[in-house]
């Protein structure tokens with residue numbers, strides 16, 4: 001049973017196939033084609049936290065592929081009405097896959113552990129693999145490839161940063177996290193990346209202006225993630241010098257692109273002038289969520305279509 005609990009669940013050549021399929025499906029959509037590759041397939045979206053992009057991009061992507069999706073919020077009583085084993089095995093008889101957005105990463109692991117259907121991580125406290133796939137697609141479109149491209153992440157070393165770091169390691173890109181002390185990436189996560197990808201170039205820094213000097217893309221995320229609201233004041237103070245603003249952009253090369261996973265707190269981690277600038281890819285990046293996930297869904301549920309239709313460069 002193939003899951004995507006994190007990008008550690010797939011090999012580099014599999015990621016490359018998913019990304020190639022995503023780009024191919026994006027081109028077909030632009031040409032007006034919506035091939036029914038997942039006709040009558042059904043996925044469930046099991047979400048414990050709010051979402052715009054993840055929810056809507058999986059639902060629309062699935063519809064464009066000829067399948068359908070069910071949104072399951074609090075009303076299904078996940079973790080409350082019945083045991084996890086009964087819940088998961090029953091759900092697995094109805095749906096072809098489940099996308100899970102969970103407060104704790106262990107919930108995604110638990111769901112996947114029953115092998116009742118493929119489980120896709122739709123964001124946990126640990127990582128956000130679907131986001132990272134869309135991000136590297138966006139970099140490829142803007143900068144012409146993956147190899148050696150340097151993403152400088154200015155902000156919190158949590159879920160989004162951790163996934164992007166792993167994804168860049170898989171594609172021979174470079175990654176730097178620049179953050180205040182105490183907000184670094186999880187050391188176990190970094191050790192796992194180093195063990196699996198010994199050539200990975202992942203660095204950390206504390207001076208944003210120096211860190212962005214050779215950036216190809218500058219990425220930021222909210223200072224206070226969902227569930228961390230009680231820490232908001234402390235985080236605002238800690239990250240005060242880590243805003244992506246015009247002064248910081250002046251320290252970066254003129255070709256550097258701007259990324260943000262969204263939702264953003266405009267005026268906090270990023271200013272209007274930067275997020276709305278010509279260097280910003282933020283809106284296309286959000287749109288790429290759907291294209292990346294279509295590639296992932298086809299890879300999980302109808303891999304033969306990729307074998308027959310997609311060439312990996």
Ligand code: CP
Nearest residue numbers: 051052053054261262
């Ligand atoms: N970037 C992202 O996952 O957005 P949502 O929280 O709206 O799904």
Ligand code: NVA
Nearest residue numbers: 221225226261262263
């Ligand atoms: N780090 C953010 C990402 C939202 C897509 C959060 O977890 O809330």
